[in-house]
Amino acid sequence: MLSVRGLSGFLSQAVACTRQIVLPPSKTQTSPSSSRRIRRWTSTLVPAPQNGDGGYEESRLNPPPESYALTPFQDKCSILLHAGGGGHGCISFLREKFIPEGPPNGGDGGSGGSIFIQAVRGETSLHKIARKRQYKAGRGKNGQGKARGGQRGDDLLITVPVGTVIREMWRHDPMDEAEHVWYRLKHAEGDEKTKQRREKWLVYPGMPTSVFATAEFPELPPVTKSSLVMMQPPAPIRLDLDEHMETPMLLAAGASGGVGNPHFTSPDFPRPKFATKGGDGMRLLLQLELKLLADVGLVGLPNAGKSTLLRALSNSRARVGSWAFTTLQPNIGTVILDDLKGKPTAPNLTKGGNVRTRFTIADIPGLVEDAHLDKGLGLDFLRHVERSAVLAFTIDLSAGDAVQALKSLWVEVGEYDMRNDADFNTETEERHEQWRPSVSDLSFDGEGVPSFEEELPALPLPPVSSKPWFVVATKADLPGTEDNYQRLQEYLAALTRGDVKHPSRRQNAWRRRPVAVPISGIRGEGIDRIPEVVLDLLDS
Numbered sequence: 198m199l200s201v202r203g204l205s206g207f208l209s210q211a212v213a214c215t216r217q218i219v220l221p222p223s224k225t226q227t228s229p230s231s232s233r234r235i236r237r238w239t240s241t242l243v244p245a246p247q248n249g250d251g252g253y254e255e256s257r258l259n260p261p262p263e264s265y266a267l268t269p270f271q272d273k274c275s276i277l278l279h280a281g282g283g284g285h286g287c288i289s290f291l292r293e294k295f296i297p298e299g300p301p302n303g304g305d306g307g308s309g310g311s312i313f314i315q316a317v318r319g320e321t322s323l324h325k326i327a328r329k330r331q332y333k334a335g336r337g338k339n340g341q342g343k344a345r346g347g348q349r350g351d352d353l354l355i356t357v358p359v360g361t362v363i364r365e366m367w368r369h370d371p372m373d374e375a376e377h378v379w380y381r382l383k384h385a386e387g388d389e390k391t392k393q394r395r396e397k398w399l400v401y402p403g404m405p406t407s408v409f410a411t412a413e414f415p416e417l418p419p420v421t422k423s424s425l426v427m428m429q430p431p432a433p434i435r436l437d438l439d440e441h442m443e444t445p446m447l448l449a450a451g452a453s454g455g456v457g458n459p460h461f462t463s464p465d466f467p468r469p470k471f472a473t474k475g476g477d478g479m480r481l482l483l484q485l486e487l488k489l490l491a492d493v494g495l496v497g498l499p500n501a502g503k504s505t506l507l508r509a510l511s512n513s514r515a516r517v518g519s520w521a522f523t524t525l526q527p528n529i530g531t532v533i534l535d536d537l538k539g540k541p542t543a544p545n546l547t548k549g550g551n552v553r554t555r556f557t558i559a560d561i562p563g564l565v566e567d568a569h570l571d572k573g574l575g576l577d578f579l580r581h582v583e584r585s586a587v588l589a590f591t592i593d594l595s596a597g598d599a600v601q602a603l604k605s606l607w608v609e610v611g612e613y614d615m616r617n618d619a620d621f622n623t624e625t626e627e628r629h630e631q632w633r634p635s636v637s638d639l640s641f642d643g644e645g646v647p648s649f650e651e652e653l654p655a656l657p658l659p660p661v662s663s664k665p666w667f668v669v670a671t672k673a674d675l676p677g678t679e680d681n682y683q684r685l686q687e688y689l690a691a692l693t694r695g696d697v698k699h700p701s702r703r704q705n706a707w708r709r710r711p712v713a714v715p716i717s718g719i720r721g722e723g724i725d726r727i728p729e730v731v732l733d734l735l736d737s
């Protein structure tokens with residue numbers, strides 16, 4: 198093993214070398230202070246102390262395998278939304294000492310609560326939403342006597358991670374139904390007419406139900422759509438929430454409330470003893486899917502040190518163990534680039550002109566040979582890689598030829614892209630055909646919500662090989678790793694010059710200068726360089 202001094206020398210030499218490669222001169226010129234400020238990002242971690250026999254003592258970066266927190270994670274789910282129903286109108290009459298039969302004064306019902314959605318930074322998984330499955334906004338309260346209107350139902354806000362794609366699978370909109378009820382009421386006869394009337398009208402308490410069949414009712418008021426309904430996204434809903442939202446967005450507006458009996462006063466009905474019922478809330482079945490899982494995805498063979506690196510960079514408590522497949526599901530960590538008092542220490546402007554104060558890293562299960570054929574955790578794993586903005590190929594310098602390891606990782610990723618292309622070509626037409634949500638038919642019985650498990654076609658995502666990438670060379674503290682790192686550097690330089698083919702063998706692969714950052718995750722050394730590289734690539 199290298200001495201601590203030797204290691205630092207090796208690391209700093211290598212870091213200096215990679216820094217030269219990574220920062221494009223234009224960037225340094227346009228923002229001279231940014232690299233200085235970025236360097237102020239420092240790990241708060243204390244390097245793992247070495248014990249006598251040369252191994253590492255237990256620490257946060259070298260934890261026993263049983264010391265970990267399992268973060269629940271889910272990147273896809275279906276939810277059923279139920280906007281609030283409207284409250285009923287009220288039938289009441291003014292009654293005072295010398296006015297025994299006063300005019301009608303029943304209040305209108307309150308409108309139902311609406312459902313809003315907001316993409317926020319800081320959320321990384323859909324598991325909380327998936328657990329609940331059904332969301333119901335509050336029903337409006339019924340109107341009351343003395344012309345008191347009912348209260349509005351409570352609204353509901355669903356917060357999702359930035360990068361969520363929302364697609365509609367099914368809907369049942371009672372607004373559309375109301376128009377058909379109006380038509381049917383006009384033409385209905387006998388029992389059918391009574392049934393329709395019961396659905397829409399309320400009669401004075403204490404009156405026999407037979408009045409629905411015998412009494413005369415005025416024409417139903419026309420169905421008016423509230424301004425909130427007009428703000429609903431057009432059907433079928435397809436939202437790509439790829440930016441942090443300052444304000445929530447309406448998904449499903451609550452139904453309007455029924456109207457009280459004063460609305461029906463006329464010469465024919467001077468004392469109307471009926472009011473209308475509130476409408477039913479709209480129901481929507483949506484599929485939510487994370488298009489962007491994290492800003493950086495750690496791609497590596499099993500045991501390469503990905504989880505250790507995530508621990509070193511963030512507050513993650515990912516499981517670490519010296520055997521393959523210690524990690525079986527993605528762990529997402531957040532690297533905070535401010536001083537926790539809201540002041541960014543490493544500001545970097547995003548494409549949208551905002552200051553980036555954090556980025557997320559996904560530690561993904563290890564990749565094995567033929568993963569693209571669904572071996573190991575195969576396609577599940579690659580699905581997560583596909584959802585990262587920047588790829589960090591994590592390569593163990595102590596486990597054989599690093600160049601070979603990098604190439605074999607790329608073969609899997611390239612094959613996966615190839616497979617997606619083929620699928621896309623054969624399915625393109627089918628996809629367009631298929632993606633049409635089923636709108637409930639005119640029976641309006643409200644039944645028949647399709648299964649939550651029904652699959653929509655895969656989301657079209659950019660090819661993995663087109664993503665910016667860099668290499669994190671781990672375990673640089675172990676003996677004999679310098680030569681390996683040197684060969685890796687030479688390979689990347691040759692790749693940049695175009696002397697060798699891109700390891701993915703894909704035409705449109707990302708070809709900017711890939712850099713290699715040597716680190717010792719277990720000692721927290723060399724990792725300070727990573728945020729700088731990531732920020733640069735995220736905004737490239």
Ligand SMILES: Nc1nc2c(ncn2[C@@H]2O[C@H](COP(=O)(O)OP(=O)(O)OP(=O)(O)O)[C@@H](O)[C@H]2O)c(=O)[nH]1
Binds near residue numbers: 505520
């Ligand atoms: N010496 C040394 N050991 C390391 C370093 N990084 C990780 N290790 C050790 O390598 C082993 C594997 O580390 P993990 O972080 O669990 O590796 P992983 O890539 O997450 O593995 P999987 O989850 O199985 O894919 C553990 O025993 C770590 O302590 C490092 O920089 N130096």
Ligand SMILES: [Mg+2]
Binds near residue numbers: 503505523
């Ligand atoms: Mg792991």
